Amino acid sequence: MxxxxxxxxxxxxxxxxxxxxxxxxxxxxxxxxxxxxxxxxxxxxxxxxxxxxxxxKDTPVSAATFYMAWHKNDEVLQKSSSGGVFTALADYVLARNGVVFGAVKNPDTQEVCHIMINNVQDLDKLRLSKYYQSDTKNVYQQIRGLLMQDRFVLFSGTACQVAGLYSALDKWKVNREIIRGGASRRLITADVLCHGCTSRKAVSCYIKAKEKQYKKTIKDYYFRVKTKNVGWQSGGGTRMKLEFSDGTYKVEDKASDTFFVGFNNYLFLRESCYQCKYCGTDRISDFTLADFWGVDSHEVPPKQMHLGVSVMCANTDMAKKMLPELSNSLYIEKIDSQKAIPYNLAFSQPGDRPKIRDSIFKRLENQNFDSVVKHACWKYYLKLDVKQTIKKCIGESRYKKMVSKIKVMVGKA
Ligand SMILES: Cc1cc2nc3c(=O)[nH]c(=O)nc-3n(C[C@H](O)[C@H](O)[C@H](O)COP(=O)(O)OP(=O)(O)OC[C@H]3O[C@@H](n4cnc5c(N)ncnc54)[C@H](O)[C@@H]3O)c2cc1C
The missing domain is CATH 3.30.70.20 (Alpha-Beta Plaits)
Known part of the structure; x- marks a missing residue:
């Protein structure tokens, strides 16, 4: 069947x-x-x-209203993927004796799965995006039980997981007032705007390649990192941090790192992600959380560009009603959706499935991860080489001036 x-x-x-x-x-x-x-x-x-x-089947959706937001506590921001909106939502629910569900990565097995936490100390486990698929295990059953006990629940995950949760609760005939209703509403959902998930296999092939390259065992790794020198700005935070078993670590260069080049070129996503029906500005959850890659640096305090700025979409009446209270911990400002949409593909459509996706996993089995990605994205790497050679010859600042002149000439400034 x-x-x-x-x-x-x-x-x-x-x-x-x-x-x-x-x-x-x-x-x-x-x-x-x-x-x-x-x-x-x-x-x-x-x-x-x-x-x-x-x-x-179809799942009900509501039109998103767009805000830019960031957590007012810099320590929280430092530990979060983008603007720390997830922490503010979690704190809201935990303060009401509620529980929070999100994705955790087990450092020993590297399995990503959904777990429940009921205190702020455990929020560290859920923060940071893990760019491969989380196993939801039996958490929808757990959530059903908690809602029946009148507990507040925050579920955060990808939009397809939120769809799964709503559908399961509907099948169990959990009172719709508790799930989607007004005063007796207990469930809050937040989806992380997702342009697709990779598999654990793709990531472990990458890790093997890095171990070979550095001749060291990798103990753990993170997909997002904010350091003193490398901040959130222009995607700087989406970088691989590799922790070696000898206690040292390496933060990979974002532009050339084969994992992110492959991920951003949709080389090894799940098949369903190429036809994701949850893309767009009609959203399934109460909140949608994303990076505000389109932010104008002149419109935010300079330190925010380093620490992180989120797009937060409030999609339901419930979400909009929560905004005044959330503004105790979050800076929130309404924005024109067009400032976000062009920079976040998932607000419009799924990523294109490249032809090489047909054979990519076979190739990863037999060849080194770096060579597979470099072969598949050779045009990207050629451009990068040319850019880096010019930069070396004329220097960083002259290079930047040259790029902005060219942008003016072609009308892209
Ligand atoms: C697979 C994936 C793809 C994404 N793609 C984009 C994108 O294309 N554009 C964009 O703007 N933003 C994308 N995001 C969202 C972005 O990375 C941040 O998660 C989001 O902006 C929230 O930031 P924060 O600082 O509030 O969250 P944090 O405090 O860092 O919390 C991270 C949140 O993400 C959840 N999470 C982490 N990993 C997973 C996972 N594997 N599956 C389900 N939930 C998970 C956690 O439960 C937690 O709620 C993606 C996230 C994921 C997980």
């Missing part, structure tokens, strides 16, 4: 969570992506898994 079209399955885990016979488990395929696996001996063919699957 097929739960949904294989290419549309997002691995949200709604099918596994609602199966009353526990007949469904999530298993990694040969590319390292999770897919539901049905144990036919336990399955009673009730069809609930097909009915709950968000890939087989």
């Amino acid at each position: 097929e739960i949904c079209n294989h290419l549309s399955c997002t691995a949200c885990g709604a099918c596994k969570n609602v199966c009353s016979k526990s007949a469904i488990s999530m298993r990694e395929d040969s590319e390292g992506f999770l897919y539901p696996y049905i144990d036919e001996s336990s399955c009673v063919n009730c069809g609930l898994c097909q009915k709950v699957c968000p890939a087989n």
Whole structure:
């Protein structure tokens, strides 16, 4: 039995969570992506898994209202991927004796999965974007139980996971007032604007290549890093930090790092991400959190460009009602959506599936990660080489002047 079209399955885990016979488990395929696996001996063919699957139906959405936002506490910002909006939402819920669900990376197994936390000390586990897929395990069941006990719940994840959660709660007939209603509303959802997920396999091929390159064992790694010298500005924060087992570390160069070049060129995303139906400005969650890559540096205090600025979309009445209280910890300012949309593809459409995606995982199995990405993105690396050679010859500041002159000439300034 097929739960949904294989290419549309997002691995949200709604099918596994609602199966009353526990007949469904999530298993990694040969590319390292999770897919539901049905144990036919336990399955009673009730069809609930097909009915709950968000890939087989439409999910209600609401139009986003765009804000720029950042956390007023610099320490929080330093630890967050972008503007720290997630922490403000989590604090709001924890202050009401609520619980928070988000994605954590286990440093020993490198598995990313959703967990529940109920205190601010544990927020560090959930902060920072992990750019491969999180396993939602049985958290929708846990959330159902907590909502029935009248607890406040914040669920943060990708939009497809939020769709899975809503669909499971609807199937369990949890009172809609608690999920989407007014005064008795207990569930708050936040999706991280996602242009696609990679697999654990792709990342472990990258890590192997780096271990070979540096001739050291990598103990842990982070996809986002803000240091004294490298801030959030212009995507500087999306960098690989590799921690070696000898206690040293290396922060990779963003422009040439093969993981981010491959990720940003959509080389090894999950198949469903290339046809993601949650892209756009009509959103499924209460809040959508993104980086404000389009921010005008003249419109924010200079230190914000280093520490991080978020786009926060308030998509529902509930979200808009929360804004006055959130503004105790967040700086919030309404913005024209056009300042954000052109810089965040997922507000418009999914990324294009490159032809090489057909064979990329086979190639990663047999060849070094760096060579696969450099071969696939050779035009990008050629441009980068030319840029770096010119910079070396004429110096950084003359290079910048030259680029801005060219931009004026071609009308792109
Ligand atoms: C796979 C992925 C792709 C993304 N792509 C884009 C993009 O193209 N453009 C853009 O502007 N922003 C993107 N983001 C969102 C961005 O990286 C930040 O997560 C977001 O701006 C929130 O920042 P913050 O400072 O409030 O969050 P932080 O305080 O850093 O918290 C991070 C939040 O992300 C959640 N999270 C982390 N990893 C995962 C995961 N693997 N699956 C589900 N949830 C996770 C955590 O639970 C937490 O809620 C992406 C995030 C992810 C996880």
